[in-house]
Amino acid sequence: MHASKFFISTLKEAPSDAEVVSHKLMTRAGMIRKLAGGIYNYMPLGLRVIRKIEAIIRDEMNRAGAIELLMPLIQPAELWQETGRWDKMGPEMLRVKDRHDRDFIIQPTSEEVVTDIARAEIHSWRQLPKNFYHIQTKFRDERRPRFGVMRGREFTMKDAYSFDRDDEAAGRSYDIMFDAYMRIFRRLGLEFRAVAADTGAIGGSRSHEFQVIADTGEDLIAWCPDSDYAANIELAQASALIAERAAPAQALAKAPTPGTVRCEDVAALLALPLDRTVKSIVLATDKEGKTELWLLMLRGDHELNEVKASKLAGLKEGFRFATEAEIFEHFGCKPGYLGPVGLKKPVHVIADLTVANMSDFVTGANEVDAHLTGVNWGRDLQEPEAVADLRNVVEGDPSPDGKGRLSIQRGIEVGHVFFLGTKYSEAMNCTYLDETGKPRTMVMGCYGIGVTRLVGAAIEQNHDERGIIWPQSIAPFEVVICPVGWSKSEQVRETATRLYAELTAAGFDVMLDDRDERPGVMFADWELIGVPHRITVGERGLKEGVIEYQNRRDAAAQKVAPDAVRALLGEPA
Incomplete structure (x- = not known):
């Protein structure tokens, strides 16, 4: 991609209503533009990040045997009335009427719709197990949308739903999705923890949250450095800190x-x-x-x-x-x-x-x-x-597994897996015929990832005073080539163009900044945008036989021969 043919719209100042780093930097880097409270246009740079996150998710979901479909954004009220959620869900569910005065919702999630698909299409035990997923827009009418894409009203989510014969089979589907989520978040290049969690309004009996570690996170995570124990603060078990009651020693x-x-x-x-x-x-x-x-x-x-x-x-x-x-x-x-x-x-x-x-x-x-x-x-x-047990655990409490002391850190919930059981399938009469021809209720699981929230969470975890620092796997571009004097030096143009072609052929997602801007402007833009690798080509350096390479996390550039830069980049994402 050449910068002159792309759309780059960086800002020097963040909007006054931006409260968290990700909101400020996404706006300044030209990744989002606010349309209304909690509703954003995703500009070209931001959309590139989203598409890379989606590609990783799709790859791992397909690898795990899930099947992609696409369910509508608008859903009829009748399905939600079957499960009782039409009345139970509060004003965060946006209800609308069509021209015939029929009730619909703008979907916040899709348990009812996917269960309707399963009961209509799955009839025999031979068709199970099945796991359907889609990546689709969701809408939840937050009372006070804030923190940019972290708590918006409209957002993109990957939600998946498994259907099984019994609890044992559903447990296996849950484990497959748990493992797939672990692979997804590792590939995204984020520091995260999978923590035991409460099932909340979704329901079910088994649940894990996937939390991106960040000081600005709204959730508290209790974890043990000496073991694998980790749980959301809401679920973390607090033991008695006094082994046994002493006899009274004071008068009332x-x-x-x-x-x-x-x-x-x-x-x-x-x-x-x-x-x-x-x-x-x-x-x-x-x-x-x-x-x-x-x-x-x-x-x-x-x-x-x-x-x-x-x-x-x-x-x-x-x-x-x-x-x-x-x-x-x-x-x-x-x-x-x-x-x-x-x-x-x-x-x-x-x-x-x-x-x-x-x-x-x-x-x-x-x-x-x-x-x-x-x-x-x-x-x-x-x-x-x-x-x-009535209390929140605190730093230094004994770990429930008996293997050390708990630490507390903040996280941003970006994924959640639930063992639903028959909460929705029973309410909607979603059954199959077993080997004996008898009807059985399907056992379900559901699995969500906040795609657009992940963009904000990645920035909250990876940034400095200069801007965003993207993990390479989800950066809008992996490499940016900054030619100094693009219009003045044929040697600079030839070298930059050759590097661009070579790195693109090697599989890197490369941006060639041919805007003919001053070096300070180019560097500031790409540091703000957060591209992991920057190559600077200048006439003075070429006379010495070198160009400059700088990793986004490094404080200074290093001079290298043009042919040596490929080795410094590692492998493409």
Whole structure:
């Protein structure tokens, strides 16, 4: 490709609404242009990156035996009503009507449509297993789209769906896709982790997220440097930090704590370690017109994990945080001074694993400006109704596999695989006939990769003060040749053109910058755009028999003979 025939539109300044590095650099490098909130035009440079990501995904999906098709962007409401998601999904699902007043959606995902295909086309056990995938536009009407392509409303996604005879076969399909995803992300050249994850709204019983490691990531990952353990913070198991409960050593006492509603402030006022305090979190459930309150107790230095709470008996059907009026009715006090001792009305008391083994701890006294010290289970209050893992893990916690200590790092979710089971196939009567002629429900898995999000995630992980640093496999161009004095020197033109032809023939994706710009302008553009390899051809260097080569990650260029540059480039992507 010659730059004079391409479209390069770099900017010196990022837009004022750009919050993260990828949004700033993609805009400045001319890869995207905003059309509306969370909706972008993908300019030629950005589209080249997307197409390279798609090519790697297609290659590995096909290698894994998945079959590509293409499902519509617009889907009829009837399919979503079969599974109940028409009513369950919130305003992020964009609903539209056609001229006949029929309801449709702009697809956020395609479980219903692909299940409809399977029930219509797959009839016999001989046709299984099958795995269908497509790469298609999705739309989710985010309340506050932000971070450029990282959390846009319109995006491109690869979603795949497997259909099997039973759980065992579906487990094999899941493993095949997991391995394919590992190969995909390795080929993309990104540092990533596959972490155990919650199944969330999609449903199912087994789930892994693929997280690109980046300081700007919204997700927290718990992992063990000494083992293979890795999990999303929502799912990471937190063990009890106290092996067994000690006998009481203090008498129960009330301490004045004026104006201290946070455990950190209480600990500081009483000159106690924060891990001696216990925080009280009050949830409410509404069932058949009856409201019940739940007191969840965590150590003062720990945070509630709402996903774990949602799996507790009694809270699985849904919960909310209690209102101040409900709290006052049961505790006789406003939030900030709550505790399990001396309740006005009964509540369900659930203790975190660590709290259940604490003794002589500090809680609110259910009285403004007062806390209780020397609180002990069994003596001052009843044993908890239940003991459960309620908290987020923290740096240094024991790894659940017993092989070391946990580290915490940030990541950007770019892929997710789910073992769905029969959630959708049962709801939509998606069956096949087994060897005996009896109908059986197909068992499903689903597997997604955020294609356009990957572009942003790669930049968040790979950039410096000069711009983007693309992994070679997904760079818009692998090599850029920058001739200095293109229009003035025939020798420069001949050498640059010869190198371009040789490297293109060798399989490299090469850009020849024949715009006749000043060196500073060319260098700044290509450093911003992030091409991995730059070759500079100048008349002065050619007189000495050399050209300059610089890897995008290097601080300076090196002089080499024109025939030696090929060896420095390695192999094409």
